[in-house]
Amino acid sequence: MTVAFVGAGNMGGALVERLCEAAWPVTVCDTDPLRQQQALAAGASLADTPLSAVAQLGPQDALVIVVVDADQCREVLWGEQGASFGLRPGQAVVLCPTIAPEDTVAIAQRLAGQGIDCIDAPMSGGPQRARDGRMSLMVAAPQAVVDRHAKLLAALSLNVMRVSERVGDGARTKLVNNLLAGINLVGAAEVLAVAERMGMDLATTLDVIERSSGQSWIGSDRMRRAIADDLAPRAHVTLLEKDTRLAVAAARSVGFEGPLGTHAARVFKDAAEAGMADLDDAALLSFLRRPAPRP
Structure with missing residues (x-):
């Protein structure tokens, strides 16, 4: 063949x-x-x-x-x-x-x-x-x-x-999977940004998370690279920006509005608009390390 x-x-x-x-x-x-x-x-x-x-x-x-x-x-x-x-x-x-x-x-x-x-x-x-x-x-x-x-x-x-x-069911399955991946990645980047502010060692913190209830494959994979400052693109920020956006739209099309998906999609959108679109999505840690804008 x-x-x-x-x-x-x-x-x-x-x-x-x-x-x-x-x-x-x-x-x-x-x-x-x-x-x-x-x-x-x-x-x-x-x-x-x-x-x-x-x-x-x-x-x-x-x-x-x-x-x-x-x-x-x-x-x-x-x-x-x-x-x-x-x-x-x-x-x-x-x-x-x-x-x-x-x-x-x-x-x-x-x-x-x-x-x-x-x-x-x-x-x-x-x-x-x-x-x-x-x-x-x-x-x-x-x-x-x-x-x-x-x-x-x-x-x-x-x-x-x-x-x-x-x-069409393959596409539906991929979107719900990637929405969860996006939520998990945003969560992993957020907690490591918090840990860093607390003065903790990020590699050690991730070691503990990987052996505890907070573990996720995408969190470990991306945050290990982020800690090493390895942002060579394997999966650009734009991909999960697209995928989470499509997943949220698919959920809304069947009348579902969840508490996390929309927020995760917004983080990827904001990171892309902040100049990280062509970086690996491990760059989410760098994005969340930034000081929050003053009101």
Whole structure:
């Protein structure tokens, strides 16, 4: 089986490396020259456009989209030189970005009109987990579609989470997961900022938290980097700003307004507007260390 990727950034690039190492034929389309060179070094072929990326796909092969948002997904599929113009019935689009459920459903319906399957498959866990197969892949699609592409899904992750047969439920699951991740990260950054004001050693404090009831994976992962002043972007602040915003909007669409999600989303928005948008989201500690504005 052949796989086409559009998007070979932190997550997409890790998946490209994983599949190439397993001897899958992979074609990559990415606009960033650095990502192109990394894909070549991994053993992938390059394509100039999404349309040319899918040119060599076989009758039951797939396109994996790993971009940032719904607008980019639509551009990949239906923009000038869009992949959908080269896809054929029986092939599938594996949709991995974190986007609103209604966008996932609309994209799937439009593809279905062309006889093309859509697998709603957002992912979570970060680049290293994607590279070694430990990331979560949240899959929602009809069973027959999943069965046809089971080998690819298993190659992408050892942790394929079968959510439902309803496209859109993968997106819904990812949003509630990322809302909790955002809440946990804001909480972890806040308590370490408090601990620092109290004169405590942050590394020791985090050691205790990791062995106590306040532990969270994202809190430990990001705050360890923040303490080391390692803000090289693995996941930009803009990503959880987008994801928490979409999650809060999804909650409101079903009449739910919780006490924490809105506040967490506001912290990410404020951090992005304060100039931290392109930093790793571990920068939240630096943001919360800042003195509060005077009234």
